[in-house]
Amino acid sequence: MPSPIRVAILGATGAVGTELLELLASRNFPLADLKLLASPRSAGKTLEFQGEKLPIQVVDGSAFKDCDLVLASAGGSTSKRWAEEITKAGAVMVDNSSAFRMVPEVPLVVPEINPEAAQNHQGIIANPNCTTILMGVAIYPLHQIQPIQRIVVATYQSASGAGAMAMEEVKHQSRDILAGKTPQAEILPYPLAFNLFPHNSPITDNHYCEEEMKMVQETRKIFAAEEIRITATCVRVPVLRAHSEAVNLEFATPFPVDLAKTAIAKAPGVKLVEDWQKNYFPMPIDATGQDDVLVGRIRQDISHPNGLDLWLCGDQIRKGAALNAVQIAELLVERGWL
Amino acid sequence: MPSPIRVAILGATGAVGTELLELLASRNFPLADLKLLASPRSAGKTLEFQGEKLPIQVVDGSAFKDCDLVLASAGGSTSKRWAEEITKAGAVMVDNSSAFRMVPEVPLVVPEINPEAAQNHQGIIANPNCTTILMGVAIYPLHQIQPIQRIVVATYQSASGAGAMAMEEVKHQSRDILAGKTPQAEILPYPLAFNLFPHNSPITDNHYCEEEMKMVQETRKIFAAEEIRITATCVRVPVLRAHSEAVNLEFATPFPVDLAKTAIAKAPGVKLVEDWQKNYFPMPIDATGQDDVLVGRIRQDISHPNGLDLWLCGDQIRKGAALNAVQIAELLVERGWL
Numbered sequence: 001m002p003s004p005i006r007v008a009i010l011g012a013t014g015a016v017g018t019e020l021l022e023l024l025a026s027r028n029f030p031l032a033d034l035k036l037l038a039s040p041r042s043a044g045k046t047l048e049f050q051g052e053k054l055p056i057q058v059v060d061g062s063a064f065k066d067c068d069l070v071l072a073s074a075g076g077s078t079s080k081r082w083a084e085e086i087t088k089a090g091a092v093m094v095d096n097s098s099a100f101r102m103v104p105e106v107p108l109v110v111p112e113i114n115p116e117a118a119q120n121h122q123g124i125i126a127n128p129n130c131t132t133i134l135m136g137v138a139i140y141p142l143h144q145i146q147p148i149q150r151i152v153v154a155t156y157q158s159a160s161g162a163g164a165m166a167m168e169e170v171k172h173q174s175r176d177i178l179a180g181k182t183p184q185a186e187i188l189p190y191p192l193a194f195n196l197f198p199h200n201s202p203i204t205d206n207h208y209c210e211e212e213m214k215m216v217q218e219t220r221k222i223f224a225a226e227e228i229r230i231t232a233t234c235v236r237v238p239v240l241r242a243h244s245e246a247v248n249l250e251f252a253t254p255f256p257v258d259l260a261k262t263a264i265a266k267a268p269g270v271k272l273v274e275d276w277q278k279n280y281f282p283m284p285i286d287a288t289g290q291d292d293v294l295v296g297r298i299r300q301d302i303s304h305p306n307g308l309d310l311w312l313c314g315d316q317i318r319k320g321a322a323l324n325a326v327q328i329a330e331l332l333v334e335r336g337w338l
Numbered sequence: 339m340p341s342p343i344r345v346a347i348l349g350a351t352g353a354v355g356t357e358l359l360e361l362l363a364s365r366n367f368p369l370a371d372l373k374l375l376a377s378p379r380s381a382g383k384t385l386e387f388q389g390e391k392l393p394i395q396v397v398d399g400s401a402f403k404d405c406d407l408v409l410a411s412a413g414g415s416t417s418k419r420w421a422e423e424i425t426k427a428g429a430v431m432v433d434n435s436s437a438f439r440m441v442p443e444v445p446l447v448v449p450e451i452n453p454e455a456a457q458n459h460q461g462i463i464a465n466p467n468c469t470t471i472l473m474g475v476a477i478y479p480l481h482q483i484q485p486i487q488r489i490v491v492a493t494y495q496s497a498s499g500a501g502a503m504a505m506e507e508v509k510h511q512s513r514d515i516l517a518g519k520t521p522q523a524e525i526l527p528y529p530l531a532f533n534l535f536p537h538n539s540p541i542t543d544n545h546y547c548e549e550e551m552k553m554v555q556e557t558r559k560i561f562a563a564e565e566i567r568i569t570a571t572c573v574r575v576p577v578l579r580a581h582s583e584a585v586n587l588e589f590a591t592p593f594p595v596d597l598a599k600t601a602i603a604k605a606p607g608v609k610l611v612e613d614w615q616k617n618y619f620p621m622p623i624d625a626t627g628q629d630d631v632l633v634g635r636i637r638q639d640i641s642h643p644n645g646l647d648l649w650l651c652g653d654q655i656r657k658g659a660a661l662n663a664v665q666i667a668e669l670l671v672e673r674g675w676l
Contacts, residue, residue, distance in 0.1 A: 156494070178516075194508075196622060208640065230641050248490045257545075283533055302546065311536055
């Protein structure tokens with residue numbers, strides 16, 4: 001039994017922050033202390049943790065002393081603002097933002113894929129982007145059998161990826177549309193209710209959006225396979241909190257479908273969900289609240305002798321963010337890598 | 339000016355049927371007579387056409403005499419049931435169902451792509467599946483410049499593809515979920531509101547569903563290019579009436595993005611919609627009610643030297659069904675091919 005540690009959650013009031021709280025409780029994380037940090041607008045509020053009301057503290061320079069681990073989920077600029085204070089205070093930061101993911105000396109970790117990468121951290125470990133994690137756990141079991149050469153992926157991303165307020169906005173928009181009113185878009189760039197749109201992260205020089213380039217670059221880093229060729233189309237859909245992805249894989253030689261199913265069925269963090277008779281496959285409503293990424297519709301690609309198609313759904317807030325961060329924290333504690 | 343013709347709509351009360359009526363009116367189709375046919379449960383009802391109330395007649399064996407053209411949109415079994423009566427009566431059937439699409443002697447026509455195929459009809463011309471039409475008009479301009487070798491497509495299909503009642507069901511389900519109630523699924527196999535699922539058409543022997551195989555087989559037939567390799571993942575999303583598709587194309591040699599944009603911008607039936615500065619691209623709410631398929635996000639595939647990625651949205655009921663059928667009818671009238 002590892003010694004309990006002192007944890008702070010930075011961004012405790014957000015969609016991911018509240019899920020972190022829930023997971024620390026339900027997974028009996030060995031806590032010596034838990035500090036909830038947020039911006040001044042949450043000052044004075046409390047959040048419940050294991051029957052106790054914990055106060056939310058405003059983050060400042062002294063907030064990180066007496067912390068062993070900081071779970072940061074307050075966005076990239078907040079992570080950048082406090083990273084030095086956190087590491088100088090001697091704490092390890094597991095960062096859910098994109099701020100440090102592609103920094104070469106920062107490990108980018110999915111515990112089912114590359115746990116060893118966490119060992120050599122220098123105070124910061126990055127949690128990958130949601131779409132990357134969900135695809136990664138699903139296809140890594142195949143990559144271990146035969147290296148993936150190319151990925152063509154299209155995503156169906158829920159509102160939760162844009163935060164708790166975006167989830168509320170989709171509900172408001174739906175109510176307005178059903179009442180014959182014009183929906184308002186304040187958090188999201190366009191109405192999402194009964195609509196969808198290409199992911200609105202900034203467009204990069206190669207005309208992919210940042211969200212798409214995260215899938216490309218982060219997958220390569222986590223798999224330690226810079227040679228994988230990846231193209232992604234990321235799309236926001238009117239679903240609340242689980243993401244889906246249609247994934248096309250190419251290998252150097254044919255990959256038997258049965259072998260793929262067996263590998264996925266026994267891999268950690270994924271669950272094979274397919275009933276071909278009943279036409280039942282992974283759906284966001286079934287993935288919601290689940291730890292595992294649901295994978296199904298695994299089939300031989302009829303357009304490529306060495307291709308496979310598959311379909312997955314995973315809870316964006318859980319395995320796509322908070323759960324993966326807690327798993328990294330558990331890994332650090334268990335292996336003594338703090 | 340071609341002579342007016344006598345038209346019947348078979349399945350006049352459905353989502354596509356009512357759109358056919360609207361299009362015949364708004365496009366000033368040269369009508370000598372218009373007969374509305376439906377099943378007995380619509381007997382006695384009327385539908386408005388150019389300010390007049392037209393009675394709905396129950397379809398029977400004598401319904402097709404005195405018709406030059408029948409626009410059929412009542413599903414495959416109804417089309418099969420009446421095809422012989424229609425052609426024996428001397429009328430030409432433009433069939434919106436999948437019943438005859440892959441019959442070798444039945445032309446499968448998208449007027450922007452293969453109008454000449456309609457000339458040699460033997461009484462039946464098939465209207466392709468919605469997803470096939472929308473993708474076809476978008477990518478055919480590129481195929482004409484350099485033959486497409488492979489397509490990897492993922493669809494985002496609206497409720498309208500499952501009919502008018504499915505559209506209503508999604509609204510009901512949304513209301514129920516927003517009110518904290520459990521949504522009911524009667525038309526659709528699973529709740530679609532705030533959810534999505536792989537297209538529930540029957541699974542074929544190769545583990546693709548029928549909807550996916552329509553995209554594969556129909557595209558090849560319309561393009562007269564059996565050699566194109568195609569894989570599709572079809573997904574139903576909680577959008578009302580416009581479909582979206584993420585399309586990855588492979589060519590034999592690199593396809594310059596600027597050339598692709600120019601070709602699509604000047605092609606009939608498509609509209610280039612992309613504002614990279616504003617991150618504004620095709621969306622279902624913008625495609626709804628439009629004749630053109632909106633195409634954007636055209637970019638060099640970074641995973642393949644000869645690849646292009648693009649994104650499209652099109653009105654499923656309009657160009658995906660009713661408009662294409664009316665365009666076929668116009669083609670037959672204009673060229674004297676009835």
